[in-house]
Amino acid sequence: MTGRILVIKLAALGDFVQAFEPFAAIRAHHPRAEITLLTTPPYAELAGRSPWFDRIWTDGRPGWGDLPGLWRLWRRLRGAGFARVYDLQTSARSSRYRWMVGDGVEWSGIARGASHPHANPLRDLMHTIERQREQLEMAGIREFPPPDLSWLDADVSTLGLPPRFxxxxxxxxxxxxxxxxxxxxxxxxxxxxxxxxxxxxxxxxxxxxxxxxxxxxxxxxxxxxxxxxxxxxxxxxxxxxxxxxxxxxxxxxxxxxxxxxxxxxxxxxxxxxxxxxxxxxxxxxxxxxxxxxxxxxxxxxxxxx
The missing domain is CATH 3.40.50.2000 (Glycogen Phosphorylase B;)
Structure with a gap:
């Protein structure tokens, strides 16, 4: 699949880290697609360092009574022209975003009407990594190479680290x-x-x-x-x-x-x-x-x- 793809992963840090493998698998499965990550501000800079996404968006966390905020998010998601969405957050909040992207957009997740539902009634009893892997398998992704994290690096020469610690x-x-x-x-x-x-x-x-x-x-x-x-x-x-x-x-x-x-x-x-x-x-x-x-x-x- 080419075109535009949306990946949703909002929080928290441990969960975000455990999505590194699915992030890498999605990119490998769609090498020519334009992939956007929808996340929250604490993880935008981290995601932007990675090789997996072309664009990083934050959702603004609009409450369901925040009509202007919901309108802005709806307009952004609806206007992006996504062909497929991988909802790795699989929460009530992220599932509600399905109506924002519009009909006809493929959706991997647990939202009602998803084209590629994670249809395992025991999903909540699975380890996060196995659960996400099975979700992507049900959406047609079969390869899960270990993610290359060489980008997760910085100059730490000024921190005064001992040679061994x-x-x-x-x-x-x-x-x-x-x-x-x-x-x-x-x-x-x-x-x-x-x-x-x-x-x-x-x-x-x-x-x-x-x-x-x-x-x-x-x-x-x-x-x-x-x-x-x-x-x-x-x-x-x-x-x-x-x-x-x-x-x-x-x-x-x-x-x-x-x-x-x-x-x-x-x-x-x-x-x-x-x-x-x-x-x-x-x-x-x-x-x-x-x-x-x-x-x-x-x-x-x-x-x-």
Whole structure:
């Protein structure tokens, strides 16, 4: 198929990273098409670095009472002349966009009337990667080569990285504290390593980094200092990473860094754990009960595998 294709993936970072494989598969299947990604502002710059899209749009998140915003989005989608839409978000919000693109446009997803529906009643019990792959298979895509992420890179020479270091991701959504392994546990883990650590996260995680680095001097505080591309570059240089179930951890694993991911009760690794060259998962009903010794043992198996 040539012509114009729309891919929808709105949020969040971990889900966006797990769409890298389908993004690459769609581009490989439609090498001569003009492919537009509809996303949200936090991921526009990341997507724009990739080789998979010709245009990046953001949807503006218009509420269903925002008639001017809906009109602008409707006019843009309807006027683009898309031949096919791959809805990888498959949410109520993205499914409603089907009426905006107009009749006669092929649609892969779960929207009512989709020409290529993901017609599996157990789709919500599948891991995100397998679910998206099956959705695309039902739309005629058969090849899923590992995505080339060489573009996920940046100059990190000014960050002061040690020659060899471990990467820690102690943060997670502040609205979901159950997804965080206690900062004191990260500090104890870091103190027992035979290499320095670099702590990544947003500016709000700077206090976490300070506590960890107080217990393990010689490390680097990268909180608030790495965009997504720089995080990918840092991950490639790290010996290994330990992180909570949060978007940056997914990105680090996708970049090929051996990664130990810590899950609490709020998400199911069988459905959403990161995939990568070397990924190990530990889950507990309460992350406070996950002992540092258990994490250390899992790391030993990961980095010697």
């Amino acid at each position: 471990a990467l820690l991701v102690p943060g997670a959504s502040p609205q979901r504290p159950g997804k965080r392994w206690p900062a004191a546990h990260y500090a104890a883990l870091a103190a027992g390593l035979d290499l320095p650590v670099a702590v990544v996260g947003g500016p709000a995680e700077a206090p976490l980094a300070a506590g960890i680095l107080a217990a393990a001097p010689g490390g680097v505080d990268l909180t608030g200092r790495t965009g997504y591309a720089a995080l990918g570059a840092v991950a490639r240089r790290a010996a290994f990473a330990v992180g909570n179930d949060t978007g940056p951890t997914h990105l680090i694993a996708a970049a090929g860094c051996p990664t130990l991911v810590l899950f609490g009760p709020e998400s199911d690794p069988a459905l959403c754990a990161p995939r990568g060259r070397a990924v190990a998962v530990l889950q507990r009903e309460s992350l406070a009960r996950l002992a540092v010794a258990e994490a250390r043992a899992a790391l030993a198996g990961l980095v010697t595998a």
